[in-house]
Amino acid sequence: xxxxxxxxxxxxxxxxxEESGANQTxxxxxxxxxxxxxxxxxxVARVSPPPGKxxxxxxxxxxxxxDQVAAIDEWLRTRLExxxxxxxxxxxxxxxLHVTLSEGTQGYLIxxxxxxxxxxxxxxxxxxxLSTAAKRAGGVNLQDQLIWEQxxxxxxxALAPPEAGALPALVVLExxxxxxxxxxxxxxxxxxxxxxxxxxxxxxxxxxxxxxxxGLADATAMLSGVDCKGDFGHPETIQCNxxxxxxxxxxIEAAWKSKNLPTAGDAALVxxxxxxxxxxxxxxxxxxxQTDFVQGYxxxxxxxxxxxxxxxxxxxxxxxxxxWPAGASGLARAVVQNLQTGNYEAHLVSxxxxx
Numbered sequence: 001x002x003x004x005x006x007x008x009x010x011x012x013x014x015x016x017x018e019e020s021g022a023n024q025t026x027x028x029x030x031x032x033x034x035x036x037x038x039x040x041x042x043x044v045a046r047v048s049p050p051p052g053k054x055x056x057x058x059x060x061x062x063x064x065x066x067d068q069v070a071a072i073d074e075w076l077r078t079r080l081e082x083x084x085x086x087x088x089x090x091x092x093x094x095x096x097l098h099v100t101l102s103e104g105t106q107g108y109l110i111x112x113x114x115x116x117x118x119x120x121x122x123x124x125x126x127x128x129x130l131s132t133a134a135k136r137a138g139g140v141n142l143q144d145q146l147i148w149e150q151x152x153x154x155x156x157x158a159l160a161p162p163e164a165g166a167l168p169a170l171v172v173l174e175x176x177x178x179x180x181x182x183x184x185x186x187x188x189x190x191x192x193x194x195x196x197x198x199x200x201x202x203x204x205x206x207x208x209x210x211x212x213x214x215g216l217a218d219a220t221a222m223l224s225g226v227d228c229k230g231d232f233g234h235p236e237t238i239q240c241n242x243x244x245x246x247x248x249x250x251x252i253e254a255a256w257k258s259k260n261l262p263t264a265g266d267a268a269l270v271x272x273x274x275x276x277x278x279x280x281x282x283x284x285x286x287x288x289x290q291t292d293f294v295q296g297y298x299x300x301x302x303x304x305x306x307x308x309x310x311x312x313x314x315x316x317x318x319x320x321x322x323x324w325p326a327g328a329s330g331l332a333r334a335v336v337q338n339l340q341t342g343n344y345e346a347h348l349v350s351x352x353x354x355x
Contacts, residue, residue, distance in 0.1 A: 033072060033108075033110070033127055034075075036110050036125040036126075036127055037072065037075060037076055037079070037110070038079070039125055040076065040097075040099065040110065040112045040123075040125065041076065041079040041080060041083065043112060043114065043121075043123055044080065044083075044085070044095065044097060044114065045083060047095065047114050047116055047119075047121065048094055048095040048114075048116050050083050050084040050085050051084045051085060051086065052085055052086070052094035052095060053085070053086050053087075053088045053092065053093045053094045053095075054080060054085050054086070054087055054088070054093065054094065054095045054096075054097055055087075055088055055089065055090065055093045055095070055096050055097065056073075056076065056077060056080070056087055056097045056099070057097070057098045057099070058072060058073040058076065058099045058100075058101070059098070059099070059100045059101070059307060060100075060101045060300070060307055060308050061100055061101065061102045061307065061309070062101045062102055062108055062309065063308075063309050064101055064108075064308070065308070066300055066308055069101060069300070069308070070300075072101065076099065094116065095114060095115070095116045096113075096114070096115040096116075097112065097113070097114055098112075098113040098114075098115075099111070099112050099113075100113070108126075108127040109124055109125065109126055109127060110124070110125040110127060111123075111124050111125075112124075112125065139274070139296065139298065139310030139311030139353075139354055140274060140279055140296030140297075140298065140310040140311035140312075140351050140352070140353065140354070141296075141311050141312060141351070141352045141353070141354045142281070142294065142295075142296055142311060142312055142313065142314050142349060142350070142351055143314075143349070143350045143352075144294075144314045144316075144347055144348075144349050144350075145347065145348045145349075145350070146345055146346070146347055147159070147170070147333075147346045147347065147348050148170060148172065148181075148188060148345070148346035149338075149343050149344070149345045149346070150172070150343060150344055151342070151343055151344075152174055152344065153174055153175050153344060154172055154173070154174060154321075154322075154335050154344035154345075154346060155173045155174060155175060155206060155207065155208025155209075155223060155321075155322060155335070156172075156173045156208040156209050156210045156221075156322055156324065156333070156335065157170065157171065157172045157173065157210065157333060157335065157346040158170075158171050158210040158211075158212045158326075158333065159212075159326075159348070160212050160215070160216045160232070161212065161215055161216075161327075166233075167182040167183060167184065168182065168183040169181065169182055169183075169191075169216060169232075169233070170182075170183070170188055171210055171212065171219070171221070171232055172346070173208040173209075173210050173221050173223065175206055175208075175223070176195060176196050176198065176223075177193055177194070177195055177196060178193060178194050178196060178221055178228065178232075178235070178238070179192075179193045180192045180193065180232065180235060192235050193235070194228075194235040194236075194238055196221075196223060196226060196228060196240055197226075197240060206223060206224045207223075207224070207322070208221070208222065208223045208224075208322070209221070209222045209223075209249045209324060210222075212232070212327070213327050216231065216232040216233040217231045217232075217233060218231070219231070219232040222243070222249065225242060225243055226240050226241070226242060226243065227240065227241055227242075227243045228240040229241075249324070265282060265283030265284055265285030265286075265292070265320065265323075266282065266283050266320060266322065266323035267280055267281065267282040267283070267323065268280060268281050268282075268323045268324055268325045268332045269325060270325050270326075270329070270330050270331060270332050270351050271325065271328075271329045271330070272329050272330040272351055272352075272353070273353075274298055274310070274353035274354075275298070275353070277298040277299055277300060278298070278299040279296060279297070279298060279299070279310075279330070279351055279353075280296075280297045280299060280307065281294050281295070281296055281297070281323065281332050281349060281351060282294070282295055282297060282323075283295075283319075283320040283323055283334075284320075286319065287319070288319040288321070288337070289319070289339075290319060291315070291316060291317060291318055291319070291339060292316050292318065292319045292320045292336070293313045293314060293315050293316060294313060294314045294316065294320065294323070294332075294334060294349055295309055295313040295314075296309070296310050296311045296312075296313070296351055297309055297310060298310045311354060314349065316334075316336045316347070317336065317338045317339060317340055317345075318336050318337045318338045318339040318340075318345075319336070319337055319339075320334050320335065320336055321335045321336065321337055321344075322334065322335040323335075326348065330350055330351040330352055331348065331349070331350055331351075332348075332349045332351070333346065333347070333348055333349070334346075334347040334348075334349055335347075
């Protein structure tokens with residue numbers, strides 16, 4: 001189990017022989033970060049004395065610019081190399097070091113996660129404010145559309161791809177039920193439903209996922225290790241079977257998120273590029289008693305740049321309980337529990353690149 005520590009107030013860093021090796025990046029490095037980054041290097045030396053092989057990943061969850069993040073990454077790499085460490089991109093490796101640049105109400109944070117064998121430490125270094133930091137101008141533009149609302153728990157929803165001669169269709173996945181709706185006279189009307197058999201005990205907070213990428217006739221809904229497949233236009237054809245949780249989309253999402261977009265909340269890669277950078281959406285990561293938001297991020301193309309908050313964010317009236325790409329470029333579907341009404345809401349979020 002990870003050991004969680006909090007760094008105390010940091011004093012001036014002692015002079016060291018490695019200082020001269022980073023002179024080239026000092027001009028672009030935020031000066032308020034220098035002492036804290038030295039503490040990160042000192043932490044590495046205490047946990048894994050040199051020499052050794054280190055895999056370093058720097059991720060950005062703050063409003064620092066890509067240039068500032070690149071300078072921080074280069075500064076830290078130079079410090080470690082001057083301490084006789086060898087930086088590598090993969091196995092074999094002695095120590096994994098994941099540095100996340102984050103931001104809170106009191107300023108910036110450096111979160112250093114170190115893993116050496118079975119031992120893991122997480123240390124947080126508060127940095128303070130930095131007036132020069134800003135989101136990239138323009139960036140990712142987000143728009144939100146409320147699709148559906150109901151009192152019962154919604155795990156996921158999906159709009160069926162349009163088919164010639166067919167009414168617009170909406171599928172809603174609940175805990176133990178699939179509901180099918182068609183749109184008539186501007187309203188979604190229930191057109192059928194099916195009960196998902198409890199092949200295993202339902203979790204208190206189950207996850208769910210609907211895949212309509214191949215159309216209604218060849219669709220899948222997954223819930224707590226149960227796969228339901230068939231023609232969603234004819235619910236009587238749907239068959240449900242137990243499957244391994246390792247194949248669950250949320251397991252795959254967690255693996256991708258840990259490498260590309262560190263966040264305590266949900267994240268979705270939305271098949272969109274802005275200025276050559278992949279775009280992802282992520283939630284704020286608070287608990288389920290707080291309102292939430294969806295923010296766009298641009299993922300840097302250079303190793304170590306991580307993700308940069310970009311453009312506007314969408315404020316929501318409750319926690320986001322699910323966030324998935326919706327298939328089409330730039331689209332994601334979000335499920336929100338409205339804290340004012342208690343209802344579950346299905347939102348379609350669209351991301352575009354601002355000019």
